[in-house]
Structure formats: structure tokens, C-alpha cells
Amino acid sequence: MQGKQEKIRLYEKEIRISAPGGTTLFADLRSCAPEEPMPLIIISHGFLGYSRWGFFPVVSKRLSSDRFHTLIFDFSHNGTDRATGMITRPEEFAANTVSSEIADLEAVCRFAASGLLPVNIDRNRIGLLGHSRGGAVSLLVCSSIPGIRSLVTWSSPSNLDRYSQRRKEEWKRTGRLTFRDLRAEGELWLDYSYYEDIDRRKKLYDLPERASRLSIPYLIIHGRRDAAVTLREAQRFISREGSNNIRMEIIEGCGHTFGVRNSPGTLVTEGLEKAISLTTAWFMKTL
Secondary structure, three states: OHHHHHOOOOEEEEEEEEOHHHOEEEEEEEEOOOOOOEEEEEEEOOOOOOOOOOOHHHHHHHHHHOOOEEEEEOOOOOOEOOOOOOEOOHHHHHOOOHHHHHHHHHHHHHHHHOOOOOOOEEEEEEEEEEEOHHHHHHHHHOOOOOOEEEEEEEOOOOOOOOOOHHHHHHHHHHOEEEEOOOOOOOOEEEEHHHHHHHHHOOOOOOHHHHHHOOOOOEEEEEEOOOOOOOHHHHHHHHOOOOOOOEEEEEEOOOOOOOOOOOOOOOOOOHHHHHHHHHHHHHHHHHO
16 A cells, blocks of 8 residues: 555645634645545644644545545644744634634635635535544534535544633633643643633533534544543543444554654554544545
């Protein structure tokens, strides 16, 4: 398979998409046959991610080589410099909310469905793929856009309120939830408006409930050793009535990013290979 894929020359283009609030979303479009009418897969990164992090270019290229157009984009408030991968705009990052990411993904979907991409997509065969919080956002969006026919999430949470009562009280008192990441030179934080958004919309953001009401096929892929989003949490998606359209695949021996780190020349681990294969087969079957 590797030899076959190396011979495929992909069309690649950076795309700019207007989003709510006057922001511009940057995306990478890939295709092995831009003039052929093929399904489109829109890929969303997670918290602390960006479109060129770690495995995302690999996943995008592999899916494109298997005769899907792919579009992977940066959420408007990820604060990341696309050239370096560093989080250089911490105030922008801090102002992010789930509502903002939903609006971003909806803008990308509408842009694609309107025929504005420079590839020939089948507008009635669009799939969403999201990692971690990007999967949760994809789940919340997929029923609102005509043409979306299939959903895959990797390592995604079933609950967006992931904070202890003590931490939330401190967050409210100080106005920010602070932490550090290697991709930022200084401290990062989330404004309290992030929590206010998920608290105000807790019924709307009830992820297992939303999943149980899906009319499209939904594949969940999760690493058994995921410490960031435990397997037990992910299994809540399939414990409800009405989850007949949902299938879950557990990948042994790997965690939240399937053994992949953000580094040049991303290593395709056994876990990532399995996740890509399952995803490709799912979209081939359902789109």
C-alpha cells in the first residue's frame, strides 16, 4: 500500500474561508483527482491542536489518496501560527468557546456545500472527522448541514464540562483557567466565558443525547489507554437507547493521539494505522 500511495500525486491548496465575526479560517485542501466528483471529508482538530499538528497531514493525505477530497482547517481561536505551529496569540486562544467552534465548522461546511472549493465535490456526500473536542463539535454540527452523510470521531469526550467544582469556583473568581503547553512560550489560559458557554447550553451540548438522535452512521474510534478521555467515558455514547447507528472500535495499546507526537516526519504508529484504516473503510461504506 505504501508504494502505491507514493505514486499518487496530490493536488494541495491553502483555502481561506470567511467566518462569523469577520474572521478568516485557513484550511488545507487535498485531492488525488480534483476534477472528479467525489465525497468530501472535513477534518476538525481538537483542543490545543491545529490543522498541521502531528498526524493530521498524514490522515488528510491518506484519505485523499483513497479517493476522497479532504479539507482540514484551523478553528478561528486556536491562536496558532501556521508556519511554526506555536501558539503566538494567547489572548485569542483564551477567548475561544465551543459555540465559536460550532460557528466555524458550520461556516466551513456551508462554504464547501456552496460549491466554492476548487475541486468537484459531491455535495450530497460529505463526511465529518474530528479528533478530541473537534469530534464533539463535529457531532454537534452534523445534523444541521444538508449533505453530511457520515461522522467519525477519534478520542472524543462525551461530556464538555470536565472540571471539578473547586476548579470552576476558582476559575470564576479569577476569570481564567491557566495551564502550560510546550507550543507556547508563556502561560496559556481560558477565559471564564468558555465555561459560561458550556454551562448555558448544557442541554444543547448533551453529547450522548445528540448522538442517540443521529440519523446518519457514526463511528467512534478510541484508544484503550486514553488517559485524557477515558474509554469508560467514551462508552457512554453506546450505552443509551437509540444508538443503533453508532459503532465503536477500540484500538489496543494506545492513548489519546494513538502514539503520535507533534514532530517533523510524523511516525505512523500501529495505532494510527489502525485508526486510518477503520476510518477509510467507514467512509467508503457510508458515503
